[in-house]
Amino acid sequence: MDKISHPSQLKDWKKRLLAERPSYDKTIVISSGTCGQASGSLQIIEALNEELEKKDLRERVGLEITGCHGFCELEPNIVIYPQGIFYKKLTPDDIPRVIDETILKNNIVPSLLYEDPKSGRRFSLQKDIPFYQKQLRLLTENNFKINPTRIEDYVLVDGYQALARVLFDMTAEEVIAEIRVSGLRGRGGAGFPTGLKWEICRNASSDLKYIICNADEGDPGAYMDRSLLEGNPHSVIEGMIIGAYAIGAAEGYIYVRMEYPLAVKHVAIALEQARTRGLLGNSILGSEFHFDIHIVEGAGAFVSGEETSLMASIEGRRAFPRQRPPFPAQEGLWGKPTNINNVETWANVPLILNRGAEWYSQIGTAGSKGTKIFSLVGKINNTGLVEVPMGIKLREIICDVGGGIKDGKKFKAVQTGGPSGGCIPAEKLDLPIDYDTLTQAGSIMGSGGMIVMDEDTCMVDVARYFLHFTQEESCGKCVPCRVGTRQMHDILTRITRGLGEEKDLDQLEELANSVRSASLCGLGQTAPNPVLTTLRYFRPEYEAHIKEKSCPALVCKDLLVYYIEPEKCVGCFLCKKGCPVEAISGERKKVHVIDQEVCIKCGACFEICPPKIKAVSKYTGRKKEKILREKSGEKV
Amino acid sequence: MVEMEDVLSEFGGIQKDLIHILHRVQAKFGYIPPEGVAEIARRLKISQNEIFGVLTFYKAFSLELRGKYLVTVCLGTACHVRGGVQIVEEMERKLRVKAGRTTPDRKFTLETVNCLGCCAIGPVVVVNGKYYSHVTLSKVEPIINEYREAG
Numbered sequence: 001m002d003k004i005s006h007p008s009q010l011k012d013w014k015k016r017l018l019a020e021r022p023s024y025d026k027t028i029v030i031s032s033g034t035c036g037q038a039s040g041s042l043q044i045i046e047a048l049n050e051e052l053e054k055k056d057l058r059e060r061v062g063l064e065i066t067g068c069h070g071f072c073e074l075e076p077n078i079v080i081y082p083q084g085i086f087y088k089k090l091t092p093d094d095i096p097r098v099i100d101e102t103i104l105k106n107n108i109v110p111s112l113l114y115e116d117p118k119s120g121r122r123f124s125l126q127k128d129i130p131f132y133q134k135q136l137r138l139l140t141e142n143n144f145k146i147n148p149t150r151i152e153d154y155v156l157v158d159g160y161q162a163l164a165r166v167l168f169d170m171t172a173e174e175v176i177a178e179i180r181v182s183g184l185r186g187r188g189g190a191g192f193p194t195g196l197k198w199e200i201c202r203n204a205s206s207d208l209k210y211i212i213c214n215a216d217e218g219d220p221g222a223y224m225d226r227s228l229l230e231g232n233p234h235s236v237i238e239g240m241i242i243g244a245y246a247i248g249a250a251e252g253y254i255y256v257r258m259e260y261p262l263a264v265k266h267v268a269i270a271l272e273q274a275r276t277r278g279l280l281g282n283s284i285l286g287s288e289f290h291f292d293i294h295i296v297e298g299a300g301a302f303v304s305g306e307e308t309s310l311m312a313s314i315e316g317r318r319a320f321p322r323q324r325p326p327f328p329a330q331e332g333l334w335g336k337p338t339n340i341n342n343v344e345t346w347a348n349v350p351l352i353l354n355r356g357a358e359w360y361s362q363i364g365t366a367g368s369k370g371t372k373i374f375s376l377v378g379k380i381n382n383t384g385l386v387e388v389p390m391g392i393k394l395r396e397i398i399c400d401v402g403g404g405i406k407d408g409k410k411f412k413a414v415q416t417g418g419p420s421g422g423c424i425p426a427e428k429l430d431l432p433i434d435y436d437t438l439t440q441a442g443s444i445m446g447s448g449g450m451i452v453m454d455e456d457t458c459m460v461d462v463a464r465y466f467l468h469f470t471q472e473e474s475c476g477k478c479v480p481c482r483v484g485t486r487q488m489h490d491i492l493t494r495i496t497r498g499l500g501e502e503k504d505l506d507q508l509e510e511l512a513n514s515v516r517s518a519s520l521c522g523l524g525q526t527a528p529n530p531v532l533t534t535l536r537y538f539r540p541e542y543e544a545h546i547k548e549k550s551c552p553a554l555v556c557k558d559l560l561v562y563y564i565e566p567e568k569c570v571g572c573f574l575c576k577k578g579c580p581v582e583a584i585s586g587e588r589k590k591v592h593v594i595d596q597e598v599c600i601k602c603g604a605c606f607e608i609c610p611p612k613i614k615a616v617s618k619y620t621g622r623k624k625e626k627i628l629r630e631k632s633g634e635k636v
Numbered sequence: 637m638v639e640m641e642d643v644l645s646e647f648g649g650i651q652k653d654l655i656h657i658l659h660r661v662q663a664k665f666g667y668i669p670p671e672g673v674a675e676i677a678r679r680l681k682i683s684q685n686e687i688f689g690v691l692t693f694y695k696a697f698s699l700e701l702r703g704k705y706l707v708t709v710c711l712g713t714a715c716h717v718r719g720g721v722q723i724v725e726e727m728e729r730k731l732r733v734k735a736g737r738t739t740p741d742r743k744f745t746l747e748t749v750n751c752l753g754c755c756a757i758g759p760v761v762v763v764n765g766k767y768y769s770h771v772t773l774s775k776v777e778p779i780i781n782e783y784r785e786a787g
Contacts (some may be wrong), residue, residue: 038767072756220712223753258659258696259752261765299655300695302750316654317686318693344643373754377714383756414712449757466717469750475693530669578774580729602729602771603722 003278005286007164014155021156023061026103027081029144033068033230034089034262038076040091042617047092051099061103065144067231067266071131073383074114079126079144080561086126087112117381117403129252131382136363136389139347143231146268149275154234161278162304162353166242167287172202175246177348182357183369188214188305188342189417190447190522191368193433201247201329204337209249212333212340214316215256215263216298216305219418220469222449224373225343227385229256229263232347239349241284244291247339252291255310257298267295291464299370302419302473306521307340307477313547321521342447344373364390368434379406379416388433395429398452409454413537417446419466419473420526422533423459426625428562442533458555459538460545464492466530470523482523484515488531496556501545509535550621557601560620561627564605566591570616575605575616596628639664640672651680654690658697667701668681672718703738703745705783707728707731712751715758718770723759726776744783 004010028048028098045065052061052387071077086099087109094112098349109235112121123129144609146153155158157498166175180195189191189436213236217225227238239251256264271293274280282290290443296314303309304319311333313319330596333336348370348443354358361369368390374397379404388397394414398404412424422443424431431437435445453462471485488511491504512528519525535542544550551559572588583599586592594605619627643660647653657676661668663769668691677684685741692742709724724735724746731744738745752760757769 034752034767035756038754038760038769040756072754075757192656217753218750220716220751221755222751224757226753259749296655297659298694299659299697300749301693311656314652316651316680316690377755377758379718418713449713451717453717457717462717465713475749498743503709580726602725602773603719604726 005278005283006426007168008385009287010155010164010285011156012159015157017152017156022062025060026066027080028103029060029064029066029076029081030069031067031069031077031143032065032226035068035072035622036077036217036259037262038420039089039571040077043092044076044078044095045091047095048099051095055099055104055394057099057103058112060163063305064145065147067146067148068227068385069143070135070137070140070385070387071129071277071382072385073381084126085124086114086115087127103200110203126421130388130403131401132382134392134396135387136371137387138351139228139235139344140231140365140379140385146232148231148233151234151270151277154232155348158354159234159350160238160285162350163238163241163279163286166245166287167289172246172248175242175353176202177244178353179584180356180502181535182352182360182362183364184345184352185368185435187344187348187372187447189420189444191445192518192579194341194345194348195544197329197341198243198246198567201249201328201339204330206337208251209247210333210336210338211240211244211247211249211252212307212338213252213293213343213345213567214307214310214340215254215260216310216341217257217260217447218305218473218620219420219447219449221415222375222418224375224385224448226260226263226341227373228347229260230266233263233267234274235347235350236267236343237270237274237280239346240293241280241291242349242353243339243341243346245289246465249339250291253295253314253333254291255263255296255298255304255314257304258300259298264295264297270286271295290497293366295625301475302469303475303521306523308521310340311338316476320475321523329452344448345432350555365432365434367436372433372448374448374450374454376450377401378450379409379454379457380404388409390434393432394424394432397433397450398429402452405452405454407626409456411452412455412457413453413459415443415451415453415462415530416449416525417444417529418420418449420444420522421471422529422534423453423462424539426536443529456553456555458496458536458551458553459541460492460496460551461553461555463531463534464496467492467527470527474523474527478518478520479525480515480518481520481527484511484519485524487511487525488515488528492531495542495545496551498544498545498549498556501504502546505535505539505542540582544621548621550624552620554620556620559624560601560618562594562599562601562603563604563627564592564594565578565615565617568613570613570615572610572613574608578604578608580604600629637669637672637675644675649679649681651682654680654682654687655694658691658694662697663698666699667698676745688767690706693752700738701742703742705744706747706762707744707751707780708747708752709735710750710752710758710760710762711748712753712755712758714755715751715760718758720759722773723761723771723776727761727781729781730780744780748782750779 184194185191304313309319328338343541446554467489476482569591606616696712759771
């Protein structure tokens with residue numbers, strides 16, 4: 001097909017696609033992002049194709065392969081339209097039944113439906129499932145409708161219409177004004193007003209300007225950007241072209257982390273398609289605006305998500321951050337004015353221009369507008385990606401959308417903002433989420449990771465985990481971050497090993513404040529947050545580790561023992577066989593015993609002992625000491 | 637090295653291409669051959685020193701030949717709270733090699749990663765691009781055996 005050289009041709013294209021669209025009786029939509037593929041969606045697609053072929057249903061039943069639908073816990077899942085029937089956790093063996101019953105006879109297969117863990121109720125329609133009900137899916141809804149490798153699907157949902165209007169009916173100043181009025185703030189974490197950022201870069205005088213899409217989503221536990229790039233890459237590309245027009249940039253970069261191979265692939269396909277259709281390159285849509293985008297694949301360094309480091313990485317150098325000012329809007333990539341926004345920020349741009357800044361600014365709170373995508377993970381029932389309006393309460397996300405804590409355990413904390421964020425305790429659950437309230441609570445919005453922790457999570461261990469992360473990822477350029485995170489990590493490790501002293505907590509706080517105020521970039525400045533928030537909200541847990549040498553959550557290996565309860569053990573040999581170091585002795589049908597001197601506390605026996613027997617326990621503190629004192633002579 | 641020239645011929649001679657080149661070399665050889673660094677330096681007109689600086693900065697690049705199978709265990713926060721550390725330790729025991737190292741027969745390299753972004757299905761292990769979800773201690777050996785048997 002030829003390049004589109006006028007906005008009217010874009011409209012005609014959409015009309016033609018609508019007219020040519022095959023009219024199926026039913027369409028099966030399968031979620032096939034990285035989570036889906038890892039859970040077996042490709043095998044489901046194969047089985048569906050085979051079954052449709054076998055039953056000669058090709059003409060009547062459509063099969064759409066899309067990106068992530070958000071309910072990652074239930075992958076691989078499908079939605080059958082027009083009704084919107086949702087089937088979860090499919091295996092290839094389920095497919096003949098799906099076709100025979102639901103496609104051919106319109107019957108529901110109850111065993112494949114989602115069952116609410118709280119009420120036990122089964123839901124047949126996707127839209128009725130509580131996980132989806134409280135969401136406001138403005139950016140992610142199209143993930144149900146789009147095959148990310150087909151630009152046509154994006155055009156069918158009015159893709160690139162905002163761009164056409166911007167290029168032909170709006171000045172750059174008008175576009176920036178629209179973004180300013182919308183109240184959009186950067187979704188990468190810091191929350192800087194996007195319109196203002198664009199304006200500063202537009203006003204910088206230079207012959208050459210760049211824009212960058214930061215897709216180096218390094219926060220562990222966060223994958224919103226991956227899902228957007230995998231599921232709807234054109235929305236990000238359209239946002240970038242609009243931004244480039246507003247700022248006056250001729251070249252753009254998408255910097256994707258290498259851990260996201262599928263995102264890289266889908267972006268590359270999308271860019272090529274956009275180029276072929278005249279949506280990128282010279283004279284976009286026949287206008288006088290020229291712009292193109294390149295992909296740069298990261299190379300596995302967390303610090304490259306920091307904007308000055310990211311630019312260094314694009315330039316082919318070590319991802320070292322540098323002092324600001326000058327800000328990238330003044331001196332960025334190769335010294336030229338550069339505007340960097342996060343994936344989700346760019347994806348908001350076409351939405352705002354399509355629906356209007358007025359409309360957009362009605363959503364959210366006074367200071368934070370629009371929706372935010374969170375990755376709701378950890379010890380929660382409904383794990384997945386959720387898109388909610390700003391201002392929603394944490395409790396609503398965790399209890400209603402998330403369906404509460406796994407296995408009926410007690411909620412302990414939710415960690416937001418990755419290694420730069422903090423842990424928010426149960427008493428703060430009614431906090432409405434926006435940039436400012438989370439900061440007040442000692443955490444940050446961050447890019448949107450939300451890791452739920454239950455009573456079995458040790459907060460000292462969590463703090464140690466994050467400090468291990470930051471000290472490993474510290475680039476080493478500035479001393480406070482390089483040495484400070486290391487020292488904090490050493491203290492935390494000592495505490496989790498039962499070697500902590502009372503003065504450690506004061507020292508931790510002192511170090512945290514120095515690292516926070518003296519580090520060069522965001523990585524170091526925010527690295528102490530996990531320590532400071534856990535100290536603020538969970539101090540007794542630290543004290544238990546230090547004073548009683550006990551880990552109340554039974555996580556810290558050095559502070560616990562595994563013990564086989566003699567009255568529960570049935571002598572089934574399972575743990576004995578599963579023990580990697582042969583620490584378990586005992587005969588069949590007789591009580592087994594763990595030799596504590598040999599035991600490496602790997603937890604294999606604890607995992608392998610059948611749930612209805614549950615003979616392996618963990619003990620800490622005094623009870624642990626008592627067990628250790630028991631003589632090996634007591635073995636049965 | 638003829639093969640190195642093949643890779644280099646795909647790129648222009650500017651520093652911007654360095655990370656792209658290193659990715660291609662790593663994929664082609666399974667490591668960055670130290671003798672290739674001189675060729676890259678000549679091509680890009682930068683010092684070898686600079687290149688060693690870049691390639692040791694990023695985790696993606698290795699100066700040692702990696703194993704035939706790259707076993708990556710995710711240690712993101714979600715995998716961590718679900719027991720990812722125990723999975724790494726079990727891998728270390730079963731492969732008899734520490735994380736970050738390669739088995740003497742060059743069959744397996746064991747690595748950890750800070751997050752693969754599929755947190756819902758953790759703990760996650762990836763072997764040469766194939767994802768294993770909800771990995772438990774008892775699933776570790778069967779995963780390895782799949783590749784041991786494949787030769």
